[in-house]
Amino acid sequence: MQFEPVVLFFLLGVFAGLVRSDLKIPGSIYDALSIFLLLAIGLQGGVKLAEFPLSELILPSLAILFVGSLIPLVCFPVLRYLGRMTRADSASISAHYGSVSVVTFSVGVALLAQEDIDFEGFMIVFLVLLEMPALVIGVMLARYGAGTVRWGKLFQEVFFGKSILLLAGGLVIGFVAGPEGIKPLDILFFDLFKGILALFLLEMGLVAASRITGLRDYGLFLTSFAIITPLLSAVVGTILGWALGLSVGGTMLLATLYASASYIAAPAAMRIAVPQANPALSIGASLGITFPFNIFVGIPIYFWMSQFIHSLGA
Amino acid sequence: MSAKPMTLLVIVTEAVLEDILIDEITELGAHGYTIVDGRGRGTHGTRSGRWTQGGNIRIEVIGNAQLCERIVDRLKTAYEHNYGLLMYTAPVELQN
Numbered sequence: 001m002q003f004e005p006v007v008l009f010f011l012l013g014v015f016a017g018l019v020r021s022d023l024k025i026p027g028s029i030y031d032a033l034s035i036f037l038l039l040a041i042g043l044q045g046g047v048k049l050a051e052f053p054l055s056e057l058i059l060p061s062l063a064i065l066f067v068g069s070l071i072p073l074v075c076f077p078v079l080r081y082l083g084r085m086t087r088a089d090s091a092s093i094s095a096h097y098g099s100v101s102v103v104t105f106s107v108g109v110a111l112l113a114q115e116d117i118d119f120e121g122f123m124i125v126f127l128v129l130l131e132m133p134a135l136v137i138g139v140m141l142a143r144y145g146a147g148t149v150r151w152g153k154l155f156q157e158v159f160f161g162k163s164i165l166l167l168a169g170g171l172v173i174g175f176v177a178g179p180e181g182i183k184p185l186d187i188l189f190f191d192l193f194k195g196i197l198a199l200f201l202l203e204m205g206l207v208a209a210s211r212i213t214g215l216r217d218y219g220l221f222l223t224s225f226a227i228i229t230p231l232l233s234a235v236v237g238t239i240l241g242w243a244l245g246l247s248v249g250g251t252m253l254l255a256t257l258y259a260s261a262s263y264i265a266a267p268a269a270m271r272i273a274v275p276q277a278n279p280a281l282s283i284g285a286s287l288g289i290t291f292p293f294n295i296f297v298g299i300p301i302y303f304w305m306s307q308f309i310h311s312l313g314a
Numbered sequence: 315m316s317a318k319p320m321t322l323l324v325i326v327t328e329a330v331l332e333d334i335l336i337d338e339i340t341e342l343g344a345h346g347y348t349i350v351d352g353r354g355r356g357t358h359g360t361r362s363g364r365w366t367q368g369g370n371i372r373i374e375v376i377g378n379a380q381l382c383e384r385i386v387d388r389l390k391t392a393y394e395h396n397y398g399l400l401m402y403t404a405p406v407e408l409q410n
Contacts, residue, residue: 207368275393
């Protein structure tokens with residue numbers, strides 16, 4: 001199985017957190033790292049996007065968005081009735097799992113780069129698109145009995161929050177500049193990508209450590225949910241990617257997108273729109289369980305699944 | 315020197331509420347406020363301040379007693395139930 005060494009930095013962060021080391025990445029550095037990652041991923045996609053005719057993107061985009069929107073709709077009844085969780089918690093967790101994780105995606109991209117496998121640049125477009133619908137669906141699922149929803153604030157958070165803004169902005173800049181125009185920025189945004197990702201994962205490990213220690217409180221149901229959901233979503237993503245004619249790399253990234261759960265955009269949006277939901281449950285599951293599961297076990301499995309389904313077709 | 319007696323209202327709450335509370339406070343008539351980032355522990359658990367959204371903020375407003383009362387009433391009814399929220403007032407003397 002393929003293994004991307006950069007994830008070891010996450011383990012180092014978790015270890016530092018568990019032994020209560022004084023290691024702390026200052027908030028402003030964390031902010032800078034996340035700005036870099038979002039821009040780099042956006043630019044990378046934009047440059048590759050320039051190679052594709054955009055009109056061919058519409059149909060796959062609709063299919064990928066439609067299937068992606070089904071994830072929270074399937075998660076909700078499972079959490080609500082099988083897991084006997086409150087409506088607000090079920091809706092909030094569904095939104096987390098329907099939305100996507102940029103860092104999980106980045107680890108997938110890093111693994112593909114290590115294996116020297118190319119992927120379609122428009123995958124980044126889906127990364128941007130898939131972040132939004134689940135959050136809106138989550139709020140709609142929760143809103144019964146929840147009182148008024150601050151839709152304005154929510155939409156502002158979702159559409160103009162820094163993650164979408166920087167991803168989409170990088171995408172446009174990369175697209176406009178093209179491979180030649182972006183050359184002077186290569187050293188910063190492409191060559192340093194893995195190093196910055198490593199630092200970011202170190203910080204994520206520190207944060208995840210505080211969630212992992214609370215793991216016992218989440219119960220067996222939520223723990224199983226946080227592992228089974230990404231696997232099933234990835235199977236759906238693999239089949240859809242293959243059916244849409246994506247390459248091995250693209251199929252693997254689509255599986256990774258469906259499998260990933262948000263822990264930055266979704267918590268902020270849900271805290272505002274669904275305040276009754278307990279953030280410890282949703283962030284604990286997505287960051288404490290699903291994220292480490294995906295980067296250590298999931299992504300190598302999704303890579304294998306993608307290779308497998310393409311070998312069947314050949 | 316003519317010190318003016320005023321009321322200091324301190325609100326400790328979740329960082330995610332910052333924009334919303336600023337709107338509320340301004341609408342209720344506050345002329346200004348000061349916000350600092352923080353971290354701490356309370357009945358809503360530890361807020362480490364590690365993530366931008368995972369921290370606390372402390373908002374300080376100085377105004378007359380009625381203004382502070384209006385803000386406290388408003389925040390109590392709208393946010394106390396679902397968010398970590400701590401408010402206290404103290405008499406202060408404004409020096410300038």
